[in-house]
Amino acid sequence: xxxxxxxxxxxxxxxxxxxxxxxxxxxxxxxxxxxxxxxxxxxxxxxxxxxxxxxxxxxxxxxxxxxxxxxxxxxxxxxxxxxxxxxxxxxxxxxxxxxxxxxxxxxxxxxxxxxxxxxxxxxxxxxxxxxxxxxxxxxxxxxxxxxxxxxxxxxxxxxxxxxxxxxxxxxxxxxxxxxxxxxxxxxxxxxxxxxxxxxxxxxxxxxxxxxxxxxxxxxxxxxxxxxxxxxxxxxxxxxxxxxxxxxxxxxxxxxxxxxxxxxxxxxxxxxxxxxxxxxxxxxxxxxxxxxxxxxxxxxxxxxxxxxxxxxxxxxxxxxxxxxxxxxxxxxxxxxxxxxxxxxxxxxxxxxxxxxxxxxxxxxxxxxxxxxxxxxxxxxxxxxxxxxxxxxxxxxxxxxxxxxxxxxxxxxxxxxxxxxxxxxxxxxxxxxxxxxxxxxxxxxxxxxxxxxxxxxxxxxxxxxxxxxxxxxxxxxxxxxxxxxxxxxxxxxxxxxxxxxxxxxxxxxxxxxxxxxxxxxxxxxxxxxxxxxxxxxxxxxxxxxxxxxxxxxxxxxx
RNA sequence: UGACCCAUGGUGUAACGGUAGCACUACAGAUUUUGGUUCUGUCUGUCUAGGUUCGAAUCCUAGUGGGUCAACCA
Numbered sequence: 001x002x003x004x005x006x007x008x009x010x011x012x013x014x015x016x017x018x019x020x021x022x023x024x025x026x027x028x029x030x031x032x033x034x035x036x037x038x039x040x041x042x043x044x045x046x047x048x049x050x051x052x053x054x055x056x057x058x059x060x061x062x063x064x065x066x067x068x069x070x071x072x073x074x075x076x077x078x079x080x081x082x083x084x085x086x087x088x089x090x091x092x093x094x095x096x097x098x099x100x101x102x103x104x105x106x107x108x109x110x111x112x113x114x115x116x117x118x119x120x121x122x123x124x125x126x127x128x129x130x131x132x133x134x135x136x137x138x139x140x141x142x143x144x145x146x147x148x149x150x151x152x153x154x155x156x157x158x159x160x161x162x163x164x165x166x167x168x169x170x171x172x173x174x175x176x177x178x179x180x181x182x183x184x185x186x187x188x189x190x191x192x193x194x195x196x197x198x199x200x201x202x203x204x205x206x207x208x209x210x211x212x213x214x215x216x217x218x219x220x221x222x223x224x225x226x227x228x229x230x231x232x233x234x235x236x237x238x239x240x241x242x243x244x245x246x247x248x249x250x251x252x253x254x255x256x257x258x259x260x261x262x263x264x265x266x267x268x269x270x271x272x273x274x275x276x277x278x279x280x281x282x283x284x285x286x287x288x289x290x291x292x293x294x295x296x297x298x299x300x301x302x303x304x305x306x307x308x309x310x311x312x313x314x315x316x317x318x319x320x321x322x323x324x325x326x327x328x329x330x331x332x333x334x335x336x337x338x339x340x341x342x343x344x345x346x347x348x349x350x351x352x353x354x355x356x357x358x359x360x361x362x363x364x365x366x367x368x369x370x371x372x373x374x375x376x377x378x379x380x381x382x383x384x385x386x387x388x389x390x391x392x393x394x395x396x397x398x399x400x401x402x403x404x405x406x407x408x409x410x411x412x413x414x415x416x417x418x419x420x421x422x423x424x425x426x427x428x429x430x431x432x433x434x435x436x437x438x439x440x441x442x443x444x445x446x447x448x449x450x451x452x453x454x455x456x457x458x459x460x461x462x463x464x465x466x467x468x469x470x471x472x473x474x475x476x477x478x479x480x481x482x483x484x485x486x487x488x489x490x491x492x493x494x495x496x497x498x499x500x501x502x503x504x505x506x507x508x509x510x511x512x513x514x515x516x517x518x519x520x521x522x523x524x525x526x527x528x529x530x531x532x533x534x535x536x537x538x539x540x541x542x543x544x545x546x547x548x549x550x551x552x553x554x555x556x
Numbered sequence: 557u558g559a560c561c562c563a564u565g566g567u568g569u570a571a572c573g574g575u576a577g578c579a580c581u582a583c584a585g586a587u588u589u590u591g592g593u594u595c596u597g598u599c600u601g602u603c604u605a606g607g608u609u610c611g612a613a614u615c616c617u618a619g620u621g622g623g624u625c626a627a628c629c630a
Binding site: 006031032033071123128132135136165166168184187190206213236258313314320333366410413449452453476517518543548 | 558559568580589590592624627630
């Protein structure tokens with residue numbers, strides 16, 4: 001049975017175009033400026049552009065919008081490519097706006113020849129002053145009526161480097177009283193004697209966004225140029241330039257940028273987090289960057305699933321971090337290897353266990369029988385989680401308590417007989433006895449217990465470091481606060497060392513995804529060394545007991 | 557005091573003039589050798605006012621609310 005999934009507004013437009021025969025294939029592009037690292041907001045844009053051409057005939061280009069040499073670097077180009085690939089998308093052509101500088105220059109000449117562009121000697125302040133305001137029309141520049149010949153001569157000399165930065169610009173001649181301020185003789189070219197990361201010192205004039213983006217789309221025969229809502233006012237200029245230049249009519253469509261709760265995505269704010277060392281870097285596992293999420297242990301599949309689930313629309317939005325976390329858990333549940341790690345150890349001595357040790361078998365992933373089993377060493381001295389024992393347990397506490405029984409996962413049922421305390425009254429050890437016939441897989445004891453605990457054999461335990469991450473901010477929408485830094489979560493990182501891991505974890509690699517039983521999903525961090533493994537918390541497991549506890553304490 | 561864009565549960569998105577649906581969240585229950593997973597159920601919504609129509613979330617008008625635009629950034 002074919003499931004009818006409703007189309008988003010972009011898919012509707014495209015299906016209509018395909019049906020009408022307006023296009024036989026569609027071409028989209030992902031057009032980052034190489035001036036920073038990609039984040040979850042870019043991921044949605046990448047997903048939209050690429051998934052459209054996976055669904056419909058056509059392809060997607062990766063185009064670097066590198067028209068401002070002051071901010072752009074090759075380093076960013078490389079990281080952007082790595083991130084797009086990691087997300088699982090393949091572009092057809094890798095292109096750069098700078099590939100088209102010569103063509104763009106000719107386009108500018110064509111505008112001049114048609115009397116549609118002029119060289120302006122005004123300063124940026126003067127241009128701003130003459131622009132008017134949203135409610136008042138602007139006034140014409142005194143240079144607006146230069147002859148075509150003079151404009152041509154001046155523009156050529158701009159390119160030849162005869163004028164200093166800021167002394168002249170090329171402007172479109174449209175209408176200084178236009179209700180759309182973008183259309184009030186927008187600047188098309190500016191002088192910048194700045195080397196470009198790809199063209200070096202070849203150029204000293206560079207096109208602005210409006211003189212480059214739509215033209216590049218057109219050159220690449222992009223059919224659907226998809227961008228965010230803040231470019232809506234630019235569409236009129238986009239169309240105007242294409243029409244006057246008489247080039248291939250690419251069309252622009254806008255969607256509302258997707259925002260994520262409990263984080264920020266503006267480059268300025270992200271940079272501030274890095275510079276002020278609130279995080280360790282651009283790939284800090286708490287960052288919403290692609291590299292941060294990768295290091296956190298998020299999978300490309302889960303990020304793509306998230307993008308698909310939040311969909312695309314035209315209204316302001318703030319998507320729930322819980323949905324992203326849901327997508328991550330859902331994928332990891334299927335693929336993560338189950339392991340046992342005790343983060344806050346309490347020693348348990350099994351008084352009637354007379355063997356030296358034995359290996360018990362435990363599933364690598366109960367969701368995936370093909371993942372097989374592993375051996376876990378069991379012995380008379382074990383660590384369990386301190387919070388899994390209570391001397392005076394409340395109702396609904398299914399874990400260990402004096403005289404109570406629990407199962408040790410994949411091993412035996414034990415019963416707590418005695419609580420050992422130090423001189424200050426702290427619990428330091430539990431004495432228990434085990435039920436020999438209760439061994440997992442061959443249980444003939446007939447005993448049913450409500451709780452199952454994870455555990456690690458003391459003498460086999462591997463001490464590891466755990467970086468327990470939480471949300472970076474304590475408010476849903478930090479971006480709208482006056483000082484977003486004030487709302488950083490002071491507990492966004494807790495370091496736990498040592499935590500005791502079962503021995504198989506010694507062989508962990510950077511690509512492995514783990515579920516530490518009853519704790520959460522974890523991934524090995526790149527800063528690990530062979531004798532000091534570091535695991536990052538990707539996301540916690542859901543914890544109903546946690547909720548019950550909270551509710552009980554709320555009542556009192 | 558201009559132009560443009562937008563308005564559906566707590567969140568995100570459907571319904572294309574004809575039963576307001578799905579997912580997440582929250583809550584309740586069943587199952588469970590992970591208080592995980594899985595399964596079942598429950599709560600909550602069309603910004604307001606007019607109009608067109610047999611019938612409006614949908615079309616029209618006005619209002620309200622939110623956003624964008626006055627970079628030689630993209």
